[in-house]
Amino acid sequence: PLKEKFVAAARSIKVGYGLDESAQMGPLISHKHKDKVLGFIETGIAEGGELLLDGRNIQVEGYPEGAFVGPTVFDGITPEMTIAREEIFGPVVAIVRAKSLDQAISFINSGRYGNAASIYTNNGFYAREFRYRVQAGNIGINLGVAAPMAYFPFGGYKKSFFGDTHGQGRDGIHFYTERKVVITRWIKERK
The missing domain is CATH 3.40.309.10 (Aldehyde Dehydrogenase; Chain A, domain 2)
Known part of the structure; x- marks a missing residue:
């Protein structure tokens, strides 16, 4: 149940304009960085990660050109995978299990x-x-x-x-x- 609760909590995060007081998470620093984060998500999928929550296509009303990426959660990540080894600086969680x-x-x-x-x-x-x-x-x-x-x-x-x-x-x-x-x-x- 922890995984489901975690995904539900991530899904409930309100993404919006950075100065909107009701927003819990704003945009990334630039479109260039957004593309980098999206590349990490694609790599996570290509390397076999299980995408539990996909934040790639988030739309923020009034900001169609914003550098937004929504909360993204992967499971089934191993220590050798790229998204477990790199600093993404974006809203991507890679669940790596340890014994x-x-x-x-x-x-x-x-x-x-x-x-x-x-x-x-x-x-x-x-x-x-x-x-x-x-x-x-x-x-x-x-x-x-x-x-x-x-x-x-x-x-x-x-x-x-x-x-x-x-x-x-x-x-x-x-x-x-x-x-x-x-x-x-x-x-x-x-x-």
Whole structure:
């Protein structure tokens, strides 16, 4: 039943103009990126993924030329498939099944990207293991997109990392600060 509930929740997402307060998801950044996301969906189908929810032909009233892609959900995805290995940056979920937490973490860590990873669990041990062992810059526990507030450093690990520092939070301050180490020893004066 989890799969059906997930698809129903994805189907209920209201896609619309980005400034429409009732919209839950806006358009992609450009038509070029829309084409890229649509290409990933086509690749997922060609590689044998089971398309549970197809967001390719979504129409948003008043915006016939908008760069919209609706929520898209695949099942039957294996770790070797393209949509499981690439950063899509679009509303595409690839359900990859794991037999154990160790297998799931191994799959995540085997990839060349490490922007974010999330786990849903009521088990504190699993949450701690995931938190410490997953090689990703942003970890979510019981939430879908691990996006920190602006005062935390943002950026992924591996090929997801951009720049030379995590540009927010303490890393940003340290980048513009000259730090020094001061070692002191106080000698008591003799009388």
